[in-house]
Amino acid sequence: MTRESMEYDVVIIGGGPSGLSTAIKLKQLDPNLNICLLEKASEIGAHILSGNVFETKALDELLPNWRELNSPIKTKVTKEKFLFLGKKRSLSWPTWLLPAVQKNHKNYIISLANLCRWLAEQAENLGVEIFPGFPASEVLYNDDGSVKGVATQDMGIDKDGNKKDSFEPGIELLGKVTVFAEGCRGHLGKELIQKFELNKGKDPQQYGIGFKEIWEIDENKHEEGLVMHTAGWPLDNNTYGGSFMYHAENKQIFLGYVIGLDYKNPYLSPYDEFQRFKTHPAIRKIIENGKRISYGARALIEGGFQSLPKMFMPGALLVGCDAGTLNMPKIKGSHTAMKSGMIAAETINEHLKNNKDLSIFEQKFKNSWVYKELFEARNVKPSFSWGLILGIIFTGIDQILFRGKLPFTLKHKHADHQTLKPAKEMPKINYPKYDNVLTFDKTSSVYLTGTNHAENQPVHLKLKDPNLPINYTLERFDEPAQRYCPAGVYEIQKEADVNKFVINSQNCIHCKTCDIKEPSQNIIWVTPEGGGGPKYGNM
Amino acid sequence: MKILVAVKRVIDYNVQIRVKEDGSGVVTDNVKMSTNPPDDNAIEEAVKIKEAGKATEIVAITVGAEKAQETVRKALAVGADKGIHVKTEGVLEPLAVSKIINKIVEKEKPDLVFMGKQAIDDDCNQTGQMLSALLNWPQATFASNIEVKEKSLEVTREIDEGLETVEINIPAIVTCDLRLNEPRYASLPNIMKAKKKPIEEINVSDLGIDITPRVQQLKVEEPPKRKAGIKVANVAELVQKLKNEAKVL
Numbered sequence: 201m202t203r204e205s206m207e208y209d210v211v212i213i214g215g216g217p218s219g220l221s222t223a224i225k226l227k228q229l230d231p232n233l234n235i236c237l238l239e240k241a242s243e244i245g246a247h248i249l250s251g252n253v254f255e256t257k258a259l260d261e262l263l264p265n266w267r268e269l270n271s272p273i274k275t276k277v278t279k280e281k282f283l284f285l286g287k288k289r290s291l292s293w294p295t296w297l298l299p300a301v302q303k304n305h306k307n308y309i310i311s312l313a314n315l316c317r318w319l320a321e322q323a324e325n326l327g328v329e330i331f332p333g334f335p336a337s338e339v340l341y342n343d344d345g346s347v348k349g350v351a352t353q354d355m356g357i358d359k360d361g362n363k364k365d366s367f368e369p370g371i372e373l374l375g376k377v378t379v380f381a382e383g384c385r386g387h388l389g390k391e392l393i394q395k396f397e398l399n400k401g402k403d404p405q406q407y408g409i410g411f412k413e414i415w416e417i418d419e420n421k422h423e424e425g426l427v428m429h430t431a432g433w434p435l436d437n438n439t440y441g442g443s444f445m446y447h448a449e450n451k452q453i454f455l456g457y458v459i460g461l462d463y464k465n466p467y468l469s470p471y472d473e474f475q476r477f478k479t480h481p482a483i484r485k486i487i488e489n490g491k492r493i494s495y496g497a498r499a500l501i502e503g504g505f506q507s508l509p510k511m512f513m514p515g516a517l518l519v520g521c522d523a524g525t526l527n528m529p530k531i532k533g534s535h536t537a538m539k540s541g542m543i544a545a546e547t548i549n550e551h552l553k554n555n556k557d558l559s560i561f562e563q564k565f566k567n568s569w570v571y572k573e574l575f576e577a578r579n580v581k582p583s584f585s586w587g588l589i590l591g592i593i594f595t596g597i598d599q600i601l602f603r604g605k606l607p608f609t610l611k612h613k614h615a616d617h618q619t620l621k622p623a624k625e626m627p628k629i630n631y632p633k634y635d636n637v638l639t640f641d642k643t644s645s646v647y648l649t650g651t652n653h654a655e656n657q658p659v660h661l662k663l664k665d666p667n668l669p670i671n672y673t674l675e676r677f678d679e680p681a682q683r684y685c686p687a688g689v690y691e692i693q694k695e696a697d698v699n700k701f702v703i704n705s706q707n708c709i710h711c712k713t714c715d716i717k718e719p720s721q722n723i724i725w726v727t728p729e730g731g732g733g734p735k736y737g738n739m
Numbered sequence: 740m741k742i743l744v745a746v747k748r749v750i751d752y753n754v755q756i757r758v759k760e761d762g763s764g765v766v767t768d769n770v771k772m773s774t775n776p777p778d779d780n781a782i783e784e785a786v787k788i789k790e791a792g793k794a795t796e797i798v799a800i801t802v803g804a805e806k807a808q809e810t811v812r813k814a815l816a817v818g819a820d821k822g823i824h825v826k827t828e829g830v831l832e833p834l835a836v837s838k839i840i841n842k843i844v845e846k847e848k849p850d851l852v853f854m855g856k857q858a859i860d861d862d863c864n865q866t867g868q869m870l871s872a873l874l875n876w877p878q879a880t881f882a883s884n885i886e887v888k889e890k891s892l893e894v895t896r897e898i899d900e901g902l903e904t905v906e907i908n909i910p911a912i913v914t915c916d917l918r919l920n921e922p923r924y925a926s927l928p929n930i931m932k933a934k935k936k937p938i939e940e941i942n943v944s945d946l947g948i949d950i951t952p953r954v955q956q957l958k959v960e961e962p963p964k965r966k967a968g969i970k971v972a973n974v975a976e977l978v979q980k981l982k983n984e985a986k987v988l
Contacts, residue, residue, distance in 0.1 A: 206931075242751075242771065242773075314769065329931070334927055352927060356924060365921060366922070368923065368924040647755060648755055650751070650754045735754055735771040737754075737768075737771070738768075
């Protein structure tokens with residue numbers, strides 16, 4: 201079947217900070233460029249989830265007059281706290297003893313989803329064509345192997361793959377250059393990294409899963425501008441993770457938890473760690489009597505410098521966390537994602553005007569502050585593979601005394617799907633029951649995300665081997681998908697004493713954790729019908 | 740034949756509604772908005788009728804603030820030919836909307852007016868009926884099937900007892916049920932073409948009608964929380980509880 205095709209100068213996949221910055225910068229460099237940007241969510245921002253304490257460095261360069269453009273960047277960080285949590289107690293760490301990268305006094309507490317909506321307005325005003333609700337499902341290649349563009353998902357296919365009455369074929373969007381900005385573990389980015397061996401000679405990528413809830417709390421407990429982070433309880437010394445609590449405007453706090461996906465115990469449930477974290481006295485006293493109004497989760501990149509793949513290939517560029525530009529010790533990736541998009545735009549402009557090869561991206565990137573940041577941050581995350589305490593001591597030496605300039609680079613040894621130990625070797629974890637006041641079950645949490653996928657469509661979580669979950673993963677790892685999925689998509693159901701692996705794909709909040717953590721890499725996340733997934737507000 | 744279709748911008752049906760703390764309404768900031776679902780069915784039906792060669796023009800109309808225009812744009816992307824946006828600020832009641840559409844009907848002279856059977860935000864289910872009274876046109880509400888005849892419509896209605904089939908003369912008003920059809924997807928090329936289709940903007944003040952709200956809203960609050968259920972041991976206990984505690988037997 202032939203699909204309709206449309207030609208553009210540049211096709212951008214993904215309406216997050218990196219993709220939108222690419223689009224805006226391109227239009228600034230050459231207003232005559234034809235640019236289209238595809239987004240799988242029903243609107244820009246609806247699949248964006250981030251802390252977010254925002255460093256304005258990239259935005260200052262991209263839109264220096266952003267303060268005059270009614271941007272949603274309003275709450276300046278006024279106060280910082282860092283707590284070590286024990287089971288019942290907490291120890292406040294003096295902020296002057298924090299490495300410079302963790303100081304936030306020049307930054308803002310924002311909703312990244314709202315920032316993206318605003319960036320999209322700026323891009324549209326410059327003439328960028330933005331199409332939400334259209335996932336790019338397929339990469340198209342020229343005969344010489346270079347990237348030609350993408351095809352959007354067919355719409356109106358039933359669960360058995362037949363065309364429904366409402367069938368609408370996908371179309372081909374062809375770009376002189378295609379920019380992939382899908383965010384962490386983009387499914388096309390993953391294909392390109394493999395096909396063009398972009399990660400050759402790099403360490404395996406490292407990921408985390410991040411949770412976020414928005415709470416409305418008592419006025420007298422709310423301190424707009426306060427940024428608080430914690431480490432320690434409920435995680436043990438060997439699991440990498442911590443919490444954030446940002447006091448935003450309108451009596452809201454952004455409360456979240458990040459756990460490294462290199463954890464070893466298959467019984468660990470990141471979701472339940474986050475839920476029980478909220479019951480710690482130091483947290484409870486703040487959110488008690490408050491109301492949870494949003495929930496969401498998303499995988500994030502933690503590999504940094506050592507794992508960053510090559511970001512150019514024939515006909516295309518990979519930007520932001522589709523490649524992996526997040527700065528882990530800073531716990532920030534928005535400014536680096538934006539800058540990587542801006543560098544991509546400069547590269548593309550020279551490519552189109554002066555016929556320069558896209559490989560000039562590499563040198564430009566190396567000369568930029570993003571590269572310097574990522575280089576100096578490189579040893580922090582791997583040092584935590586020695587445990588929390590040694591990690592902190594090393595990080596103190598590395599970041600405070602040497603400012604990231606130690607003459608060696610620690611390696612990430614394993615990919616996250618390789619780190620689980622067999623269930624029988626690891627302790628079971630008994631998580632407390634949900635109290636429906638501070639802690640909630642997955643069903644009521646997913647309800648808050650507004651997630652929906654059109655009924656009667658193919659399951660978008662594919663199993664390479666449909667028997668593996670029961671025959672191997674359940675037996676060996678007690679099927680950890682039941683626990684690492686933050687939305688309850690995966691269940692083991694017993695029917696007449698026979699175990700069945702159930703995929704509730706309609707609940708999927710597009711976090712990509714299954715695609716990352718499944719021990720045999722047996723679950724493949726592909727795009728569902730356009731507009732499906734969560735409908736996040738100000739996440 | 741010309742069909743006028745009314746569409747409304749509402750909070751997306753997947754979004755959990757939150758009541759504002761001061762009880763003055765529901766939270767709409769940072770909330771995903773969409774076209775009222777049965778309005779999508781209304782547009783779809785109009786497009787189908789046009790595709791069958793029985794209509795020549797489809798005009799989509801919305802009433803509301805600046806962003807309401809998105810719903811007209813969407814209607815244009817799935818097949819409407821022209822859009823009208825009547826700009827208003829503040830609260831709009833069904834009577835006001837039907838008066839506005841009444842004015843637009845005078846101007847556009849459509850043969851049919853389609854709209855959703857009700858909007859999912861206020862659930863009023865009044866605009867179509869009031870418009871019918873203002874225009875003195877026949878109406879068929881809750882339509883789940885529409886057959887276009889020479890000078891009339893045969894409409895199947897979803898009613899409590901089942902299905903009712905009525906025949907009404909054209910010009911007429913039809914309010915559409917979700918069962919009427921399956922709305923199509925807007926394709927990317929059509930969304931692009933829709934950007935070039937005309938949308939006429941009209942200030943409500945230029946229509947010379949009174950749209951002052953007639954209803955005073957006192958308070959909005961969440962429904963009481965449902966109590967957790969209990970498990971009973973046997974039928975006898977269930978009957979006993981229904982008799983003595985619930986007092987329904």
